[in-house]
Amino acid sequence: MDIAEAVEGVRSGPTGPTVGVFFDFDDTIVHGSSTLSIEDGQSDTEIAESARRHFAKKLAGFLYPEVWQLIRAHEAAGHTIVIASPVPQFRIAPVADALGIEHVLSTRPDTTATVREFAAERNLDLPSSYGYSHSDRELLAVVGTGVAVNPVDARNRFVVFRERGRAKPREVFRTAAGLAGFFGGVAAGGVEGLRVRDRRRSVDGMISHAGDFALKFAKIDVAVTGAHNAESPRPAVFIFNHQSELDLIVLAKVLRHGFTGITKKELATSPLFGPLLRFAGATFVDRSNTTKAKEALAPVVSTLRGGLSVVIAPEGTRSLTPTLGPFKKGAFHIAIQAEVPIIPVVIRNAGELYWKNAKTARAGRVDVAVLDPIYVSNWTLDELDERVEQVRELFAQTLSHWPES
Structure with a gap:
């Protein structure tokens, strides 16, 4: 079965915390082995930090995105989710934290005994519970619904996860083609604007052409739900969930014109995005200095009142998994002060095709849902924390239950 069938099976199955969900680790949550070398004499703190760095730099790129979909489905059903694996706990811990899984079991030496205990x-009901593993038949046999992940021989129920992490030659070629398309689009759009001596038209042409050409040559399709919300009302504060530098190119294709961005100051020196962002009038924020960040955002209110929309990621930085980070309040303060609506742009799959530390992009499809505008004119500062959390939950619900196109 494919991942959609597996998720639907969870949604239509038993609910509640007495249903356990047991994930193996290697070749189940991550593709391949999660081996990490530890030096003799390292303290527990040093080992934990090494594991965290290993996850951020490498292992996150080998996470199966389908696992996240299953976890969210089981969470929605109120199940008790567990990683049960002979892999040492320190190697699993950063992944469990990133995926929001509270329980980690070391199943050495006996998987069945550990899970039963x-x-x-x-008080879990094992006949109603689920298990996922590439090769641990004992784990799959101890629960009522055992699902083999990418098994060598598919004797029983199984699901196929798509490998990611290792760059293939064709991906290197497509990534190079995408970069060429990006810069070609920037040049084509710039020439258009210069011909009529209109800076804004030049910026809009550069943005839209760069998005179109880069995605086309990289063999990445974009499927948009709610496209009418990208056009009207404007000006608006467009907020998006951030997993990948690919997000910026996707936004260029979806929004196309009449906007600028608020982004981290490090992008000002990016050879890929820096020149275009500066030419487009982007605001660069020092996230390490709250006072300077607030000062930098102050002129954005005038930008909005002047008719130009603004794009910002309320998480503040790219995440290593599809799990949403906390939302900062800057975008919402700006919208309230400028008296413009907030329009959520929910992006799915971008991190799968081009994760945070990737060197190459994969071909595929990115789904985008542009949700209905949220009007903030009646919001008060006293209720802002609650309102922001409601918007974040709207993103989470959209990612879990994707709207029909």
């Missing part, structure tokens, strides 16, 4: 402690 945990189930007894938590």
Whole structure:
């Protein structure tokens, strides 16, 4: 079965915390082995930090995106989610934290005994529970619904996850083609604007052409739901969930014209995005200095009142997994002061095709849902934390239950 069938099976199955969900680790949550070398004499703190760095720099790129979809489906059903694996706990911990999984079991030496003991402690109903593993038949046999992940021989129920992480020659070629398309689009759009001596038209042409050409040559399709919300009302503060530098190119294709961005100051020196962002009038924010960040955002209110929309990622930085980070309040303060609506732009799959530390992009499709505008004229500062959390939950719900196109 494919991932959509697996998720639907979870949604239509039993609910509640007495249903356990047991994930193996290697070749189940991550593609391949999560091996990490530890030096003799390292303290627990040093080992944990090494594991965290290993996850951020490498292992996150080998996470199966389908696992995240399954986890969210099981969470929505109220299930008790567990990673049960012979892999040492320090190697699993950063992944469990990133995926929001509270329980980690070391199943050495006996998987069945460990899982049964945990189930007894938590009053879990194993016949109603789920297990996912590439090769641990004991884990799959101890639960009512055992699902093999990419099995060598598919004797029983199984699901196929798509490998990512290792760059293939064709991906290197497509990434180079995408970069060429990006710069070609920038040049084509710039020439258009210069011909009529209109800076704004030049910026809009550069943005839209760069998005179109880069995605076309990289073999990345964009499917948009709610495209009418990208056009009207404007000006607006467009907020998006941030997993990948690919997000910026996708936004260029979806929004196309009449906007500028608020981004981290490091992008000002990016050879890919820096020159275009500066020419487009982007605001660069020092995230390490709250006072300077607020000062930098002050002129953005005037930008909005002048008719230009603004794009900002309320998470503040790219995430290593599809899990949403906390939302900062800057975008919402700006919208309130400028008296313009907030329009959520929910992006799915961008991190799968081009994760945070990737060197190459994969071909595929990015889904985008442009949600209905949120009007903030009646919001008060006292309720802002609650309102922001409601918007974040709207993103989470959209990612879990994608709207029909």
